[in-house]
Amino acid sequence: MTNDLIKLSAQSVNLWFGSKHVLKNINIEFQQNKVTALIGPSGCGKSTLLRSFNRMHDLLPDVRIEGKLMLEQQDIYEKNTSVTQLRRRVGMVFQKANPFPKSIYENINYGLKINDVPKEERDGIVEKALRESYIWEEVKDELQKPATRLSGGQQQRLCIARTVALRPEVILMDEPCSALDPLSTLKIEELIIKLKKDYTIIIVTHNMQQAQRVADKTVFMYLGEVIEMGNTDDIFNNPKNELTGNYVKGRFG
């Protein structure tokens, strides 16, 4: 496996919400089997950039995107690209855990049904996904219980399992731990590191320590622009840009 393969990239991407210019000339590449952290102050466009990689902005009116976003050789916004196929390849974990108001089993089974996975295979996939997300031991005896009864951390791991079950190539995570307690956060971080060998992961985070713990690469964004990107160590210890330095040292943000 070539580890330097570029999995996702953005070329001269600009994005507007109505008349508001949210992403400004973004050029960026994400490597396969790496965890890349997107950091920056609130409103800098990290989540917006993340969500444009699986076309979550399609759901909103008044969004305009220019430039090219690529999943390997495929143009994400090209007319012939199937959004549902794309979202299967590029999975997403949201900021607030959002299990369906259905049973634990059905939460994972839903995506399998949608994607026409044969019935005989589903039980096995559900179990495997739950094991991979380190929640199997906690829920194996109560798969028919409503998912909303789980704790916040368990819900988020269930949401990760829901994504993992579909074997995407990329997993986008939008501040997955922002609503969780430290212990649950730790569990999810361990999970992210373990998932890295099979997936390309992009994670938006406000937590500097978290970025340093999980990410190989870090991208610093400010006011809709990418200010600096590089190895996590360099960004935090040897930032080239003064703004980056000030942000990672907590002087603003």
Place this chain on the structure above:
Amino acid sequence: MNIAARENFDKVVKLAIRSTGLIVIVLLGGIFFMLLYNAFAFFLKVSPMDFITGTQWTPSGKLASYGILPLLVSTTLVTIGAMVLAIPLGIGTAAFISEYAGKRLKNILKPAIEMLAAVPSVAIGFLGIVIVGPFLAHLIGQPNGLNALNGAILLSVMALPTIITVTEDALRGVPNSYKEASYGVGANKWQTLIKVTIPAAAPGILAAVMLGIGRTIGETMTVLMATGNAQAFPHGFLGSVRTITATIAIETGEVPYQTTHYFALFAIATVLFIMTLAVNIVGEYFVNRFRKYHSA
């Protein structure tokens, strides 16, 4: 104004507002009491068993019979027919408005639906006599189309605004995060609507249906005009029927004061009142459950 005067004024206003609220309760209680009181007078003369199981409503003449069954069956028939038409149409329209329609179309559709609710029932009755009835007559080859199906069609039109509005509120109340989660695993719009949004909105949709039924059971003028009002036991959708409401409307004007027949009308009105009350209570229960579920 000095402080004492202001405080007194405040007390007076408070009293006035409180009494307007109380009036509603007194009115409701008063109506219920009036119905019960007169219905009780009826049951002193006719046994409740005969009333409930009697298959004939022939209140005039020497051999008067006060069986509510034909009326009850008529009302049920028309209501079920109306719901079979209105529920799929209403949920479909609501889903279209909340999930598919563009902003401009939405701005036309929503006021149009509200205006539909404002059409007087007499006007809808005309529609039944002039258009729907003759059309049905032609279709089934009968001399006239004044039957249960005609009434059901018209009542479904009248129940639609309620069902659409409440269902749309319920669909819009489903958290966006559910839809995002569904799109996130590769579902399309239709799959998301059918498998995630509608199930999540189910209590609200149930409430919409209940409120629609409540509207249908109590409707009088339209069924009076459009269903033929035959006194015989109903023969299904293509036969003439006479609902509880139509019976009361037709006979109240003619009946001598405080006769058995007079009291009998109160008895069937009580049955109607209990039916609509029950349906509305169930509807409100689901509306509240839906609210709680989504504020949590």
